[in-house]
Amino acid sequence: MLVSTNVLSKRPSAWLAENGSLAGLVVLVVALALLSGDFLTVTNLLNVGVQAAVTAILAFGVTFVIITGGIDLSVGAVAALSAIVLAWSATEAGLPWPLAALLALAVGLLCGLVNAALVAYGKLPPFIATLAMLGVARGLALVLSEGSPIPMPETVAHLGDTIAEYLPVPVLVMVFMGVITAVVLNRTYPGRAMYAIGGNEEAARLSGIKVNRQKLVTYALSGAFAAVGGVVLASRLASAQPQAASGYELDAIAAVVIGGASLSGGKGRAFGTFVGALILAVLRNGLNLLSVSAFWQQVVIGVVIALAVLLDTLRRKASN
Amino acid sequence: MSESREILRVEGLRKGFPGVVALDGVDFALRSGEVHVLLGENGAGKSTLIKMLSGAYHPDEGRILVDGEPVEIRTAGDAQRLGISTIYQEFNLVPELTVGENLCLGRPPRRFGLVDTKRMHAQARELLDRVGVDVDPRTPVGRLGIARMQMVEIAKALALNARVLIMDEPTAVLTTTEVERLFQIVRQLREQGVAIVFITHHLEEIAQIGDRVTVLRDGRSVAEVPATTSEEELVRLMVGRPIDQQYPREAGEPGAPLLSVRGLTRAGAFADVSFDVRAGEVVGLAGLVGAGRTEVARAIFGADSYDSGEVLVNGRALPRGDVQAALAARLGLVPEDRKGQGLVLGAGIGENLGLVTLGRASRGGFVDRAGQRAAAARVAEQLGVRMSGLDQEVRTLSGGNQQKVVIGKWLLADVGVLILDEPTRGIDVGAKVEIYQLINSLTASGHAVLMISSDLPEILGMSDRVLVMARGRLVGELDAGEATQDSVMALAVTEVEDARVH
Structure with a gap:
């Protein structure tokens, strides 16, 4: 399943068939470079990276869930809640920032575990369980912050900085989380179990995979990734906002799906998700540069999501 | 004519x-x-x-x-x-809809733009009569058994003037x-x-x-x-x-009991089932479909729970409904529904072969993938799986090769007792013989095999002992010598006839 083995053993056309989203990204970049002189500048590309970072981090977490055949609608809300918990406990409650950061991570994990418990033991459909969590987490974020932004502790807010002019920290965090995702998916027991569960849950169970326990791991990872995404977002804005990351769950899901994962489970890769998130960010950025109105941008992005998945479906059909 | x-x-x-x-x-x-x-x-x-x-x-x-x-x-x-109408093995019926609705799917008789239920059922009854099956057109298809669903499929083909x-x-x-x-x-x-x-x-x-x-x-x-x-x-x-021999069974001297089942009971499914399977032995479990054989197999393996009784492997009792414990006791199950329960169809051959050993091959959460692949390659070679490579999707394999992969994942896990539920269903003659030879080599090396099959010649040809189930009970045990089509069927059927009298 690793890219490296595929590259060596397959013809270019087969490689392209498996990495259609990457080809799409390349086409998009070339087109925008031709259309706008401002696109292919270092500053702008760094900007795109920063814009992609939070979506990508959330999407990496969602990738785990989607591979098991589930869905996580709560990541945007959990991101906001985690950031609020960090900011609140550091400023209002006076906790030292490392403790506050750990607490934020724990909150993300906990939200994921609750999702998983509802799905694995309560037998709720993942859509419903995580939709409920979306409401609860967003609500708690508002309750805790009383509806107003809370400033982030300064040390943590460095996560939104750019080192030496050319290294935005959010991009570094994104790459780091992406590598973790790839390693978990390809090298670890929970990762391989996710593919098996998403591919055929009953076969996985009868092969001795502890399906429920692995679902706990899966959703907990998604929650933790959401927490990281939330903190990075708040750091960029220098304050945690209860309404932050609204709708990001849909962008995250879109990135995963554009990256070639199947909503019915069993398929998906970290690299695909990464490319999916980049496509969304490049598209938004490019449309801004071309002065397309924000209203039309939504239309374009909707069409692109549908097209990406449509092409992917057709490609798979052709290769079968 | x-x-x-x-x-x-x-x-x-x-x-x-x-x-x-x-x-x-x-x-x-x-x-x-x-x-x-x-x-x-x-x-x-x-x-x-x-x-x-x-x-x-x-x-x-x-x-x-x-x-x-x-x-x-x-x-x-x-x-x-x-x-031209085709009836596939997987039926094209909507289980939630009634027989009548299924028979006129997509073109129901209409009256004032609404579905004319009365006429629909009348038409359905006519078709069902032509097939000679006694089903109320208002029954949801999902409640019918497989045989009757098939009759409905045939009736549906007739409705299209096939x-x-x-x-x-x-x-x-x-x-x-x-x-x-x-x-x-x-x-x-x-x-x-x-x-x-x-x-x-x-x-x-x-x-x-x-x-x-x-x-x-x-x-x-x-x-x-x-x-x-x-x-x-x-x-x-x-x-x-x-093919010299369709059933190449080579029986050896059976050893100590590896699997013992004592008084296994689950209300409504099976009752008081007791038997032993010894090392080096193939025990056939015969009976009609619905006699409770699959249910017993799943209960033994821990896939489902049971009400009372005991399952012992090597004399040690297994906890109920615990697949992990069964695995730890080196018990394996090749389920009846190969595609639905045995395989991750969208994953590769190597991935499927390594499914059972995934946990064992992990250290600190990290899977030894090179080791897993090497082991998978070895087993695939041993089983003669015809493939382009370990990454080939299992979906694209023939039935016989798919079954080899399901059996292979248990070989890789080195199980002591293997339960095979309809191991050769839908598999061609050549591949069948290969699977029988595999069973032989398993028992020759001291493994025990419990084989459920609805294919009587297979049961007779491959078993050292035949157990017969009917209505959830074990109704007889026959040695290879005394088991014939007639003696097994007599056991399998009489009890069912009794049941109809009640």
Whole structure:
């Protein structure tokens, strides 16, 4: 399943068939470079990276869930809640920032575990369980912050900085989380179990995979990734906002799906998700540069999501 | 019988897929009022051929003629208009809808724009009568057993005025009595002039039901012979070489009991089931479909729980409903539903083979993937899985090779007791023998095998001891010497007859 083995053993056309989203990204970049002189500048590309970072981090977490055949609608809300918990406990409650950061991570994990418990033991459909969590987490974020932004502790807010002019920290965090995702998916027991569960849950169970326990791991990872995404977002804005990351769950899901994962489970890769998130960010950025109105941008992005998945479906059909 | 004339003819059909030639010159002719058996190993091209006749695939070369006229069958609708209906192994029925609704799916009788339920049910009853099945059209299809669902499928084909009825292994899922019933219906349709293409892996059925046989091998039609041709000859044509022995069982001296089941009971499913399986032994579990065999197997393995009783492996009791404990005791289950429960179809062969050992091959959460792959390669080689590589999706393998992968994952885990539930269902003769040889080598090395099968010759040919279940109870135990078709069936059926009296 690793890219490296595929590259060596397959013809270019087969490689392209498996990495259609990457080809799409390349086409998009070339087109925008031709259309706008401002696109292919270092500053702008760094900007795109920063814009992609939070979506990508959330999407990496969602990738785990989607591979098991589930869905996580709560990541945007959990991101906001985690950031609020960090900011609140550091400023209002006076906790030292490392403790506050750990607490934020724990909150993300906990939200994921609750999702998983509802799905694995309560037998709720993942859509419903995580939709409920979306409401609860967003609500708690508002309750805790009383509806107003809370400033982030300064040390943590460095996560939104750019080192030496050319290294935005959010991009570094994104790459780091992406590598973790790839390693978990390809090298670890929970990762391989996710593919098996998403591919055929009953076969996985009868092969001795502890399906429920692995679902706990899966959703907990998604929650933790959401927490990281939330903190990075708040750091960029220098304050945690209860309404932050609204709708990001849909962008995250879109990135995963554009990256070639199947909503019915069993398929998906970290690299695909990464490319999916980049496509969304490049598209938004490019449309801004071309002065397309924000209203039309939504239309374009909707069409692109549908097209990406449509092409992917057709490609798979052709290769079968 | 109506006058027999040629309805369908296929000439020089060819079809390639990326990397493989599925059909490489198939000729085939079908007359009205005949049952034409299509015979061939899995992968010989039967499925590809019927998919072309039903509009799912389009041939690269060759022609299809209906009533002497060349036709293009591009969609299922085209096939329907030409009077060609196909009954696949996976039924095309909507379980939540009633029998009547299923029979007129997509074109219900209407009155003032609304569905005319009364007329729909009347039409349904007429069709069901023609098939001779006694089902209330208002019953949801999901509540019917497999045999009756199949009858509904046949009725549905008749509703479309099918002149050509293609049946893909219709007997694979039926019990002996149900098969008899199906044959009656098929004969009746033949009398009515319907041309029937019949696919089966059960050679003994050919003389019973067929008129002619077309044999496919490696994508070519190699012979057209009368159905009275001997089984040996048919096998030779199909495999291309004679198979010396269909059931190559080599029994050894059985050792100590490895698996003991004591008084296993689950209300409504099975009661007081007790038996032993010893090292080096193949114990066959026979009975009609629905006798509770699969339920017992799943309970032993921990896939489902039970109310009372005990399962002991090597004398140690297993906790109820705990697959992990069963695995730790080196128990393995090859489930009845290969695709639904045995395999991750979208994953590769290597990935599937390593499923059971995934946990064992992990250190600190990290999987030793190189080790897993090496082990998978070794087992795939040992089993003779025909594949392009370990990354090939299991979905694309033939039934026999898929089953080898399911068995292979347990070999890799080195189980002591292997429970096989219908291990050769839908598998061709060549692959069957390979699986039997595998069973032999397992027992020769001291493993114990419990084999559930609805294929009586297989039970008789491969078991050292035969247990018979009926109505959830163990009703008899026969030694290999005393077990015959008659003695086993007598046990399997009498109890059921008793049950009807109550």
